[in-house]
Amino acid sequence: MDWSTVQLWVGALLTLMIFSFLYKDNPFYKFAEHLFVGVSAAYWMVQGFWQQIVPNLLAKLAPGSFENIIEAARGQQPELVYIIPLILGLILLTRLIPSIAWFSRWSMAFIIGYTAGSNLTRYLVSDFIKQVEKTLALPLVATHADNWLQWIMYSVSNLVVFGGVICGLIYFYFSKEHTGAFGRASRAGIWVLMVAFGASFGYTVMARISLLIGRLEFLGSWIRSFI
Amino acid sequence: MGFLEALGRLDRRWIFLLIAVSVTIPLLLQRPAPVKPSPIVRNLYTAIDALPPGSKLLLSLDYGPSTVPENDPMAHAIARHALSKDLKLYVMTIWATGPPLITNLFETVIVPGFPGKTYGEDYLNLGYKVGNQGLIQSLTSDFRNQYTQDVGWGDIAARPVGQIPMMSTIRTIKDFDFIAGIGSGQPGLKEWVQFAGDPTGTPVGGGVTAVEAPLLYPYYPTQLVGLLGGLAGAAEYEALLVENHPEFGEAAQVALIRMFPQTVAHLVIVSFVLLGNISYFAQRGRRRK
Amino acid sequence: MKRTIPILITAVVGGLLIAAYFVPAPFLASADRLIPDFFNIIAAFAFVLGGGNLLRVHLTKISRRDHEWTYSVVTVVGFLVMLLAGLLKLGTGEGGAFHWTYDLADGRLLYDALYQSVFTPCQATMFSLLAFFVASASYRAFRAKTPEATVLLIAAFVILIGRTFVGGYLTAWIPEPFSEYLHIPNLSAWIMSFPNLAGQRTIQMGIALGIISNSLRLILGIERSHLGGGD
Numbered sequence: 001m002d003w004s005t006v007q008l009w010v011g012a013l014l015t016l017m018i019f020s021f022l023y024k025d026n027p028f029y030k031f032a033e034h035l036f037v038g039v040s041a042a043y044w045m046v047q048g049f050w051q052q053i054v055p056n057l058l059a060k061l062a063p064g065s066f067e068n069i070i071e072a073a074r075g076q077q078p079e080l081v082y083i084i085p086l087i088l089g090l091i092l093l094t095r096l097i098p099s100i101a102w103f104s105r106w107s108m109a110f111i112i113g114y115t116a117g118s119n120l121t122r123y124l125v126s127d128f129i130k131q132v133e134k135t136l137a138l139p140l141v142a143t144h145a146d147n148w149l150q151w152i153m154y155s156v157s158n159l160v161v162f163g164g165v166i167c168g169l170i171y172f173y174f175s176k177e178h179t180g181a182f183g184r185a186s187r188a189g190i191w192v193l194m195v196a197f198g199a200s201f202g203y204t205v206m207a208r209i210s211l212l213i214g215r216l217e218f219l220g221s222w223i224r225s226f227i
Numbered sequence: 228m229g230f231l232e233a234l235g236r237l238d239r240r241w242i243f244l245l246i247a248v249s250v251t252i253p254l255l256l257q258r259p260a261p262v263k264p265s266p267i268v269r270n271l272y273t274a275i276d277a278l279p280p281g282s283k284l285l286l287s288l289d290y291g292p293s294t295v296p297e298n299d300p301m302a303h304a305i306a307r308h309a310l311s312k313d314l315k316l317y318v319m320t321i322w323a324t325g326p327p328l329i330t331n332l333f334e335t336v337i338v339p340g341f342p343g344k345t346y347g348e349d350y351l352n353l354g355y356k357v358g359n360q361g362l363i364q365s366l367t368s369d370f371r372n373q374y375t376q377d378v379g380w381g382d383i384a385a386r387p388v389g390q391i392p393m394m395s396t397i398r399t400i401k402d403f404d405f406i407a408g409i410g411s412g413q414p415g416l417k418e419w420v421q422f423a424g425d426p427t428g429t430p431v432g433g434g435v436t437a438v439e440a441p442l443l444y445p446y447y448p449t450q451l452v453g454l455l456g457g458l459a460g461a462a463e464y465e466a467l468l469v470e471n472h473p474e475f476g477e478a479a480q481v482a483l484i485r486m487f488p489q490t491v492a493h494l495v496i497v498s499f500v501l502l503g504n505i506s507y508f509a510q511r512g513r514r515r516k
Numbered sequence: 517m518k519r520t521i522p523i524l525i526t527a528v529v530g531g532l533l534i535a536a537y538f539v540p541a542p543f544l545a546s547a548d549r550l551i552p553d554f555f556n557i558i559a560a561f562a563f564v565l566g567g568g569n570l571l572r573v574h575l576t577k578i579s580r581r582d583h584e585w586t587y588s589v590v591t592v593v594g595f596l597v598m599l600l601a602g603l604l605k606l607g608t609g610e611g612g613a614f615h616w617t618y619d620l621a622d623g624r625l626l627y628d629a630l631y632q633s634v635f636t637p638c639q640a641t642m643f644s645l646l647a648f649f650v651a652s653a654s655y656r657a658f659r660a661k662t663p664e665a666t667v668l669l670i671a672a673f674v675i676l677i678g679r680t681f682v683g684g685y686l687t688a689w690i691p692e693p694f695s696e697y698l699h700i701p702n703l704s705a706w707i708m709s710f711p712n713l714a715g716q717r718t719i720q721m722g723i724a725l726g727i728i729s730n731s732l733r734l735i736l737g738i739e740r741s742h743l744g745g746g747d
Contacts, residue, residue, distance in 0.1 A: 003608050007633035018641040022243050022648055034587040036638035038594030041570045043635055046602025047323040048563030050620055052357040055375055057557050072375035072387035085554040089561030096568045102518045105743055107558055109522035113529030114555040116731035118364060121537040122421040127724035131445055131717050149693045157710045164714025172722050194664045196715025198671025199707055200441045205650055206679060207437035209492040210458040212250055212647035213485050214296025215640055239652040246651045261681045265705045292636040293643035326621040327631055358556030368549040378619045385618035444708060445717040459679040490680035497676055499655040507659050
């Protein structure tokens with residue numbers, strides 16, 4: 001039996017073990033689940049070590065020592081600025097030692113500072129300013145169309161987006177009571193959101209079925225290997 | 228207990244069985260579904276198709292085994308399209324689970340389908356780096372500081388980027404003509420728009436799982452050139468590709484074949500929901516009486 | 517030390533990135549280049565922390581003989597085998613015990629073999645289980661009880677049918693030019709591109725405002741709950 005056959009059988013048996021959960025929770029499922037957790041944690045660790053820590057940290061700090069492993073380090077000068085992420089990275093690991101775990105907050109603070117600083121500008125531009133701009137720039141009356149129906153639909157479609165966004169935002173505005181015209185707009189906002197949720201639901205179902213198809217294809221290839 | 232009440236209390240394992248059967252039987256037929264491309268998919272196809280030969284396309288495979296059935300056909304179709312147009316294909320990933328998917332792309336699509344193309348001159352494996360959005364942001368200021376070398380392919384060992392012909396003109400992400408992100412979550416296509424496309428003006432397009440697709444529509448069409456939403460999106464792209472490149476044949480119709488069982492399963496689920504509602508309203512009507 | 521320094525680090529790092537976005541100064545451009553670079557490296561250490569933490573939790577369970585501790589043995593063994601295979605680049609036996617290749621997806625590595633035979637089937641199957649649960653949940657819970665729920669249901673139906681070829685057959689009888697919009701696949705594309713877009717944009721803008729305000733609170737040191745106790 002060659003290595004690829006072993007892999008196919010191990011994969012198929014683990015697939016069946018996990019599918020057995022559909023009948024009820026059982027030791028086979030738990031075995032596969034726990035094995036997966038252990039293997040995946042190590043998988044990530046190895047990727048982080050060989051693809052980032054070695055080439056982008058150690059090989060930059062001490063290129064001479066790593067030139068046999070990382071070809072790009074050959075002939076390079078040490079970049080001592082990388083001592084900073086090395087220290088912060090090691091400090092992060094103090095979280096594993098309860099008596100000095102608080103020290104890891106320094107590294108966490110860097111991670112949070114980066115995430116907050118970069119998210120603030122990117123979300124502001126991509127997810128807020130550009131969205132406001134695109135909503136307000138919509139022509140509510142179509143300027144060109146091939147036929148009358150297209151003209152109506154272009155205009156209605158843009159109105160749906162413009163009105164939908166405004167009404168949706170009104171629904172999320174809680175500082176004013178949702179009564180009268182404001183309440184009616186808020187209710188229209190709910191309807192727009194419901195259509196969006198319906199679309200998301202439909203797409204979610206679609207996604208899950210696709211994944212099942214992939215797994216059944218795999219089981220099919222396994223069955224074909226021995227019949 | 229009436230029929231409708233029994234229907235309402237149906238053991239869920241019967242539903243599980245029916246779903247499994249409804250996917251398995253049409254899957255055995257291996258028939259491509261007739262698919263009509265939607266405008267959002269056509270836009271992506273047209274944008275890539277319009278790139279002149281020699282243009283640099285960055286393809287990022289940001290997913291893992293969990294969504295391979297949806298994402299792989301997208302990545303494979305875009306890679307086929309790019310190489311058939313003589314574009315330079317740079318493949319990378321910001322997901323740790325991505326590197327084996329790049330290998331699979333090379334083994335199953337590029338090497339057998341494009342024997343005339345050379346690794347390092349026409350396509351390149353840049354592999355994985357940690358950092359999510361941080362990595363994308365770093366690439367916008369200094370690509371070579373992150374990717375100091377490629378990963379290599381087959382007998383060709385990893386080389387410093389300075390020795391790779393395809394990398395001679397790449398300094399930052401702005402040097403690419405198109406970024407195609409294939410993703411299944413965070414980080415993914417959204418981050419490519421936020422951290423690469425919007426700040427640099429490089430066109431971004433790609434495909435995501437169906438779960439994520441509705442969330443990305445607000446970016447279309449100015450921030451996101453086009454979008455493949457789930458398996459159906461992949462199938463639509465394949466339909467366009469096969470229509471214009473019949474030479475790719477059945478190998479390029481993976482998503483189209485999967486759309487057949489997908490359709491049957493959709494119909495079964497719609498029937499379930501209808502039956503569930505009929506049962507609910509019948510019982511409610513009886514209670515009111 | 518425990519709170520003041522982290523607050524300062526967050527403020528300086530976040531503040532520099534925001535300033536770099538708006539002010540084209542060379543010093544800030546360097547900060548904008550180095551900070552994400554450092555972040556990427558620290559993030560790699562977080563993977564190590566994750567693995568270390570998992571090991572600690574499961575070894576504690578084993579040593580205490582906690583409920584179902586035997587499964588923790590499976591986790592620890594799986595973790596250690598994968599870790600050693602990857603760090604030492606052990607081979608599968610085809611052509612040597614070690615393969616010092618830079619490519620971790622090289623088929624000759626035991627690490628890659630374990631990815632293909634253990635990681636891939638487990639992850640893919642776990643996600644595919646959701647197909648069954650989503651079908652069952654739809655059957656049991658998806659009821660048109662209110663007008664809003666009915667709208668959701670109809671939108672979902674149009675999408676589910678419209679994204680398949682059956683949708684095309686069902687409405688093939690609709691004449692031009694109405695078919696451009698009422699043909700179910702076209703109607704489904706219209707729902708996605710207009711009402712769905714409006715709804716998603718509303719949510720997206722709300723999330724963006726939330727992220728912006730929370731980021732500001734973190735950078736200004738107003739939000740400190742993540743730091744825990746102590747000075």
